[in-house]
Amino acid sequence: MPEFRQNPISKEWVVIARERAKRPEDFTKDSSGKEEVPSHRDDCPFCPGNEDKTPPPLYTIDGDNGWRLRVVPNKFAALQPGLSPKREQVGKFLRAGGFGMAEVVIETPQHNLTIATMDHETVRDILQSYKVRYTELSQNDRVNLITIFRNKGKKAGTSLEHPHSQIIATPIVPPHVRDQMTKCQVAYDTYGACVFCYMLKGELSQRIRVVIESDRFVSFCPFASCSPFEVRILPKRHTSSFGGITPDEIEDLADSLRFTLKKIYIGLENPDYNYIIRSSRVEAPQAKYYHWYMVIIPKLTIPAGFEIGTGIYINTTLPEKCAEYLRKIDV
Amino acid sequence: MPEFRQNPISKEWVVIARERAKRPEDFTKDSSGKEEVPSHRDDCPFCPGNEDKTPPPLYTIDGDNGWRLRVVPNKFAALQPGLSPKREQVGKFLRAGGFGMAEVVIETPQHNLTIATMDHETVRDILQSYKVRYTELSQNDRVNLITIFRNKGKKAGTSLEHPHSQIIATPIVPPHVRDQMTKCQVAYDTYGACVFCYMLKGELSQRIRVVIESDRFVSFCPFASCSPFEVRILPKRHTSSFGGITPDEIEDLADSLRFTLKKIYIGLENPDYNYIIRSSRVEAPQAKYYHWYMVIIPKLTIPAGFEIGTGIYINTTLPEKCAEYLRKIDV
Numbered sequence: 001m002p003e004f005r006q007n008p009i010s011k012e013w014v015v016i017a018r019e020r021a022k023r024p025e026d027f028t029k030d031s032s033g034k035e036e037v038p039s040h041r042d043d044c045p046f047c048p049g050n051e052d053k054t055p056p057p058l059y060t061i062d063g064d065n066g067w068r069l070r071v072v073p074n075k076f077a078a079l080q081p082g083l084s085p086k087r088e089q090v091g092k093f094l095r096a097g098g099f100g101m102a103e104v105v106i107e108t109p110q111h112n113l114t115i116a117t118m119d120h121e122t123v124r125d126i127l128q129s130y131k132v133r134y135t136e137l138s139q140n141d142r143v144n145l146i147t148i149f150r151n152k153g154k155k156a157g158t159s160l161e162h163p164h165s166q167i168i169a170t171p172i173v174p175p176h177v178r179d180q181m182t183k184c185q186v187a188y189d190t191y192g193a194c195v196f197c198y199m200l201k202g203e204l205s206q207r208i209r210v211v212i213e214s215d216r217f218v219s220f221c222p223f224a225s226c227s228p229f230e231v232r233i234l235p236k237r238h239t240s241s242f243g244g245i246t247p248d249e250i251e252d253l254a255d256s257l258r259f260t261l262k263k264i265y266i267g268l269e270n271p272d273y274n275y276i277i278r279s280s281r282v283e284a285p286q287a288k289y290y291h292w293y294m295v296i297i298p299k300l301t302i303p304a305g306f307e308i309g310t311g312i313y314i315n316t317t318l319p320e321k322c323a324e325y326l327r328k329i330d331v
Numbered sequence: 332m333p334e335f336r337q338n339p340i341s342k343e344w345v346v347i348a349r350e351r352a353k354r355p356e357d358f359t360k361d362s363s364g365k366e367e368v369p370s371h372r373d374d375c376p377f378c379p380g381n382e383d384k385t386p387p388p389l390y391t392i393d394g395d396n397g398w399r400l401r402v403v404p405n406k407f408a409a410l411q412p413g414l415s416p417k418r419e420q421v422g423k424f425l426r427a428g429g430f431g432m433a434e435v436v437i438e439t440p441q442h443n444l445t446i447a448t449m450d451h452e453t454v455r456d457i458l459q460s461y462k463v464r465y466t467e468l469s470q471n472d473r474v475n476l477i478t479i480f481r482n483k484g485k486k487a488g489t490s491l492e493h494p495h496s497q498i499i500a501t502p503i504v505p506p507h508v509r510d511q512m513t514k515c516q517v518a519y520d521t522y523g524a525c526v527f528c529y530m531l532k533g534e535l536s537q538r539i540r541v542v543i544e545s546d547r548f549v550s551f552c553p554f555a556s557c558s559p560f561e562v563r564i565l566p567k568r569h570t571s572s573f574g575g576i577t578p579d580e581i582e583d584l585a586d587s588l589r590f591t592l593k594k595i596y597i598g599l600e601n602p603d604y605n606y607i608i609r610s611s612r613v614e615a616p617q618a619k620y621y622h623w624y625m626v627i628i629p630k631l632t633i634p635a636g637f638e639i640g641t642g643i644y645i646n647t648t649l650p651e652k653c654a655e656y657l658r659k660i661d662v
Contacts (some may be wrong), residue, residue, distance in 0.1 A: 149636025166383025311507025
């Protein structure tokens with residue numbers, strides 16, 4: 001029987017429609033995306049040798065044979081630091097200059113890696129670079145929100161093959177983010193605790209949706225997953241801002257993230273995906289009601305008219321089955 | 332220079348990034364989707380002769396040579412009328428039975444038509460069937476929201492080729508819908524009028540984003556369009572519920588919709604799209620602060636990590652240019 005399930009954070013609902021249930025194997029990728037990728041491409045702006053194709057780096061980690069990671073301003077940035085964030089009225093409408101910072105983390109010199117196939121050290125460096133840039137960007141008085149994300153593959157909206165993530169700092173905290181934080185404040189009243197901590201307790205006591213539990217992080221398929229194999233990774237320690245991540249947590253997350261993505265890589269045959277780090281707005285790094293987290297969304301389905309119109313997602317897989325499938329994959 | 336623009340209804344922001352601007356021609360479809368479609372397929376469950384492949388119709392319009400339009404329950408419905416909408420606690424989580432109705436409007440017996448290539452009468456009948464089913468479904472005491480939508484093509488999330496729309500009635504008014512209505516109530520305080528009427532006045536006085544203006548409807552590319560060639564069609568007369576559409580408005584909308592989609596069909600070479608009719612929740616058919624409308628979203632781009640994480644869409648086309656391009660296409 002189909003059922004509605006509520007996301008305890010956003011209070012949005014999903015429909016889990018088991019009648020049309022798909023098996024995990026049904027989501028494995030078609031062969032079109034399986035061609036061999038070389039470890040270096042002369043025409044790739046992120047490959048070693050083409051450093052002049054990007055603006056000068058904002059942060060670099062060097063190794064014995066040149067750079068191991070570079071963070072550069074996005075050459076095709078949709079937002080620019082030189083513009084004014086001032087609101088202006090245009091007739092009956094509101095606009096503002098496109099102030100903001102858009103940065104690219106070039107994760108490794110090697111063109112054909114992805115997080116699932118990287119070693120611990122490389123993933124740790126990526127997370128470390130996120131933290132360094134997050135901290136630096138949050139010093140800017142006009143920045144109110146910092147979003148870190150990774151688009152992997154064409155279906156996830158990127159055309160660049162070289163392994164990279166992005167960081168975008170905006171003056172605007174959009175309703176999409178602010179409204180959810182407000183709901184978390186209301187939930188704090190109800191539960192007397194952070195609703196994420198509350199949810200995490202629920203997941204850990206039921207255990208059926210947990211994929212990996214480490215000392216400091218839990219990786220699980222949420223009760224009200226919007227789409228097949230959606231995975232969230234939450235720090236066990238309550239922290240509202242990603243900027244508050246500790247060195248120990250970075251070491252731990254490097255493996256939690258790497259192993260989660262490796263399970264997805266093996267089990268679903270290297271699907272395209274988006275991951276996003278959702279953090280409290282900059283002004284509230286100590287919020288008791290909000291909890292930063294990562295969400296990984298493999299691009300296996302397409303939101304259609306019903307999803308766009310209502311925000312209710314129809315998910316044809318049981319999150320419990322997805323978690324079970326991922327748990328069984330050795331990494 | 333990139334700029335932020337605010338959607339006056341949802342208060343969400345988009346980034347219009349003209350630096351990366353694409354020309355309308357850049358969005359025309361690749362040749363892969365251009366194979367000839369036959370007017371009848373023996374294996375299509377919606378084609379004449381296969382009426383036994385669908386449940387018995389809920390509504391039919393007959394012509395001289397058999398049916399011209401059929402509305403049937405969705406055989407693979409994600410929601411079912413026999414289930415209980417009662418909320419239940421599962422550990423720390425909330426669920427409910429998947430109560431609801433899911434119906435399919437089989438728009439024409441002819442397999443290879445789409446609204447852009449239909450005649451006035453056929454599109455009028457489709458809109459008429461929406462109204463009949465909307466009215467009928469809204470009588471059900473347990474139904475609180477009715478969503479009408481059309482997914483055209485694989486990129487828009489449908490695998491069925493035969494021209495069809497869908498109607499889904501839910502007991503749940505999700506936050507995605509309710510929160511927006513609440514914002515409209517607040518806006519009613521600010522403007523002393525419906526914010527949609529206010530926006531429509533803005534669009535009609537600037538005129539640069541209007542695609543088609545008829546006696547009763549305005550078709551335009553919104554100031555803060557989330558994606559290229561997004562078009563909204565609003566009734567000029569303030570009405571909060573689609574159920575309140577009059578026969579005259581149906582006649583008028585049939586052409587406004589048909590011509591808008593024909594311009595998109597010609598100008599963008601038959602792209603996949605979703606359209607959605609957003610209507611007030613069932614309990615508030617007379618709300619002074621809400622206004623029903625149609626939104627058409629051609630599937631030309633893919634929302635990626637930044638869009639998913641923040642709700643801020645990066646749009647590389649100017650809505651003014653899209654409207655100008657569509658205006659110039661003769662239909």
